[in-house]
Amino acid sequence: MQRTPVLIVGGGPVGLALAGELGWRGIACMLIEQGDGTITTPKMNEVNIRSMELCRRWGIADAVHGCPFPGDYPLDVAFVTRLAGYELGRIPRAPRMHQQPDSHSPMRLQVCSQIWFDPILQSFARSFAHVELRYRTRLESFTLSEHAVIAETVDLATGARERIEAGYLVGCDGASSMVRGALGIGLDGRTLGHPVHLYFRAPGLLQACGRTPATFFVTVDRGGVWSNVRIIDPANAMWRLMVLDAGGAMSPASVDRERHLRRALGRSFEVEWLGTSVWTRRSVVAQRYAQGRVFLAGDAAHQLSPTGALGMNTGIADAADLGWKLAAVLAGWGGEHLLSSYDAERRPIGIRNVGMSAEFYLEHGKLNDELATIEDDSGAGVQARARLGEALVRGVGRMFRTTGLQIGYRYEDSPICVDDGTPTTTDDPDVFVPSARPGSRAPHAWIGEGRSMLDLYGAGFVLLRLGAGAPNASALEAAAVARKVPLTTVALTDPEVEELYERRLVMVRPDGHVAWRDDAPPPDPLAVIDRVRGAASSNQPTV
Numbered sequence: 119m120q121r122t123p124v125l126i127v128g129g130g131p132v133g134l135a136l137a138g139e140l141g142w143r144g145i146a147c148m149l150i151e152q153g154d155g156t157i158t159t160p161k162m163n164e165v166n167i168r169s170m171e172l173c174r175r176w177g178i179a180d181a182v183h184g185c186p187f188p189g190d191y192p193l194d195v196a197f198v199t200r201l202a203g204y205e206l207g208r209i210p211r212a213p214r215m216h217q218q219p220d221s222h223s224p225m226r227l228q229v230c231s232q233i234w235f236d237p238i239l240q241s242f243a244r245s246f247a248h249v250e251l252r253y254r255t256r257l258e259s260f261t262l263s264e265h266a267v268i269a270e271t272v273d274l275a276t277g278a279r280e281r282i283e284a285g286y287l288v289g290c291d292g293a294s295s296m297v298r299g300a301l302g303i304g305l306d307g308r309t310l311g312h313p314v315h316l317y318f319r320a321p322g323l324l325q326a327c328g329r330t331p332a333t334f335f336v337t338v339d340r341g342g343v344w345s346n347v348r349i350i351d352p353a354n355a356m357w358r359l360m361v362l363d364a365g366g367a368m369s370p371a372s373v374d375r376e377r378h379l380r381r382a383l384g385r386s387f388e389v390e391w392l393g394t395s396v397w398t399r400r401s402v403v404a405q406r407y408a409q410g411r412v413f414l415a416g417d418a419a420h421q422l423s424p425t426g427a428l429g430m431n432t433g434i435a436d437a438a439d440l441g442w443k444l445a446a447v448l449a450g451w452g453g454e455h456l457l458s459s460y461d462a463e464r465r466p467i468g469i470r471n472v473g474m475s476a477e478f479y480l481e482h483g484k485l486n487d488e489l490a491t492i493e494d495d496s497g498a499g500v501q502a503r504a505r506l507g508e509a510l511v512r513g514v515g516r517m518f519r520t521t522g523l524q525i526g527y528r529y530e531d532s533p534i535c536v537d538d539g540t541p542t543t544t545d546d547p548d549v550f551v552p553s554a555r556p557g558s559r560a561p562h563a564w565i566g567e568g569r570s571m572l573d574l575y576g577a578g579f580v581l582l583r584l585g586a587g588a589p590n591a592s593a594l595e596a597a598a599v600a601r602k603v604p605l606t607t608v609a610l611t612d613p614e615v616e617e618l619y620e621r622r623l624v625m626v627r628p629d630g631h632v633a634w635r636d637d638a639p640p641p642d643p644l645a646v647i648d649r650v651r652g653a654a655s656s657n658q659p660t661v
């Protein structure tokens with residue numbers, strides 16, 4: 119029987135990110151994926167700010183920046199009646215080569231389709247000799263004991279069956295997760311519809327339609343907002359038309375793609391069809407993210423409407439949260455409650471992101487009385503289009519203004535963070551308010567040429583001593599040594615950092631979230647270290 123500390127089931131972006139994260143932390147793991155790694159119908163296109171910050175930590179941000187999506191291609195979002203019809207409004211977004219980081223992060227959201235992003239994650243994971251990726255291998259069943267998980271797999275090329283003993287198993291096996299099903303974990307939430315994806319190649323499409331380039335076109339006609347058209351790979355003229363409602367066509371063969379295409383373009387145009395899929399838009403969260411030694415991450419744990427581009431990005435953040443905790447427990451310094459904090463921290467974020475994504479989707483149905491004259495060549499038509507354009511940018515456009523959602527999530531009531539009694543900051547999808555309150559993502563500030571505060575975090579805990587008069591932290595350092603917790607002390611006297619972090623001593627976890635802060639050393643340093651390493655039970659009094 120093969121043995122591995124961690125068995126990851128599913129080689130989509132989330133499973134690959136977890137394999138890479140564990141590999142980066144020096145933890146051996148095995149990933150099994152039933153497919154061969156080929157992506158024919160890519161879903162994900164936007165790697166958000168937080169995922170890019172993690173890519174920066176992992177050393178793969180340049181590869182994402184350098185993906186084949188052209189650096190000078192406008193990333194604008196345009197609202198149109200049809201591609202060859204009227205333009206109602208536009209949200210300008212700078213091409214990748216002109217993007218500047220804003221003050222909150224060293225990174226920007228990147229347009230990088232899954233056709234490029236998954237292979238980048240794959241080669242990152244493969245770069246570690248202690249990470250094994252096995253394709254064409256399916257998990258058939260597993261049994262769970264107090265000490266291990268025994269998985270039964272089948273090699274789909276040869277039919278050979280194998281038993282693998284794993285310390286932990288992580289189901290990154292997507293929306294119809296077999297792992298979740300086997301554990302009997304239900305999903306809370308609802309179905310929002312049955313959209314259709316039509317993939318096609320269409321060189322010269324925008325020129326033929328007389329349309330100024332953009333990356334994402336939302337189409338709205340007398341029937342309301344009914345589809346969007348996205349360029350996935352400009353160099354190869356690969357596009358995707360998403361029809362929001364399949365209208366009862368529940369199989370690819372029953373989809374009238376020529377009719378949908380003609381409606382979206384407003385003219386005929388010959389395209390090369392590449393693929394069709396009908397899928398279910400769900401807004402659901404698993405009732406539990408873990409059971410014993412088994413965890414769920416990514417779409418296995420939550421399914422979001424793609425409005426807001428949060429699906430994979432939420433899953434990558436799951437992987438970052440679970441990764442350091444598994445590594446800590448396997449290294450021996452993680453406490454007995456550390457792994458149960460994964461559900462406590464990440465499930466509320468799943469609920470938050472699922473809820474916001476559904477809200478963005480429901481914006482699509484909020485237009486009604488302006489639509490009758492929308493395509494009229496008349497004064498009334500001009501006025502209706504102007505009003506509608508403004509309403510669309512404000513309403514449907516919300517899903518493109520999400521800095522707060524992307525980096526403002528925080529682990530409220532986390533059992534492994536020490537509440538400092540300060541009030542919570544606003545959690546607005548659009549407005550990001552940096553905060554070093556325990557549970558929050560430790561804020562970014564530049565601390566040298568091209569060097570961000572975020573570059574300090576990752577490997578272990580970091581204890582920041584801020585300001586010229588920062589108190590001595592030797593008791594906390596000694597407590598960390600006593601518990602074998604990796605902790606590095608960093609002293610900084612940058613006024614901007616002091617203002618952002620608000621306290622003279624701030625302890626940041628390996629995932630870059632704040633664990634504890636104060637202006638003075640804690641009276642019981644061991645109690646703080648035990649809390650943040652998950653060795654204190656959550657019903658023990660706060661330290």
Ligand SMILES: Cc1cc2nc3c(=O)[nH]c(=O)nc-3n(C[C@H](O)[C@H](O)[C@H](O)COP(=O)(O)OP(=O)(O)OC[C@H]3O[C@@H](n4cnc5c(N)ncnc54)[C@H](O)[C@@H]3O)c2cc1C
Nearest residue numbers: 128130131132152162163164257291292416417429430431
């Ligand atoms: C139209 C659309 C656009 C989207 N755009 C974005 C976006 O811009 N940004 C974003 O963040 N998200 C986006 N998403 C969501 C994103 O695509 C998903 O959240 C993401 O792919 C989930 O990744 P995952 O690794 O959890 O699951 P999946 O990508 O579904 O991967 C699961 C893998 O598990 C494998 N598997 C399943 N069962 C087994 C088994 N028994 N044994 C072995 N292997 C198994 C499957 O073969 C599969 O490869 C979009 C989704 C859609 C539909």
